[in-house]
Amino acid sequence: MEELPLVLWAHRTTPKRSNGETPYSLVYGIEAVSPAEIHVLTNRTTNLEENEENLHLNLEKYYNKRVKSLVYKVGDYVLRLNSINKVEYEGKMGPTWEGPYIISEAFGNGSYKLETTEGKQVPRTWNGVNLRKFYF
Structure with missing residues (x-):
């Protein structure tokens, strides 16, 4: 023992x-x-x-x-995290990202204003953590 x-x-x-x-x-x-x-x-x-x-x-x-700090520039194409914008949960088979969007304005604190590819402004600012660079 x-x-x-x-x-x-x-x-x-x-x-x-x-x-x-x-x-x-x-x-x-x-x-x-x-x-x-x-x-x-x-x-x-x-x-x-x-x-x-x-x-x-x-x-x-x-x-x-x-930690990879991502800094986006005006004119960059990005995807936005879908779970941040959706009110209803679409399940795990739902899309994770939506877009593409274009960065229309970049603020120094890591937040960005987005616009659609048609030029329509997306409401509110978005944190860079919820964005991913989009490549064609």
Whole structure:
């Protein structure tokens, strides 16, 4: 019975074959500190507050590296996210995007005025997150 916690610990920290990551590292973004490491004074076990801050900075860098900021110019053709405009949900088989629209005015905060290809203004401004570049 005394070995059960050690067996569970080994299971939680053993790398898996599919991705080479432990379940703990997938959840928390760092490797687990084993019970043997707790008694040894290392930078990782003594500076807990600094480690927390470093973990937060690493997660932020990871997120920011993958964020693609899209800036559209006046005259660009874009598609608009359909779920933002529709009052009724059309189900998962409904169209995701609608358009194309033309950017008629660009504001500095990432919002845009749209117009149809016939030149009719679309009501309100639209956030760039809800738009995708359209290529003919």
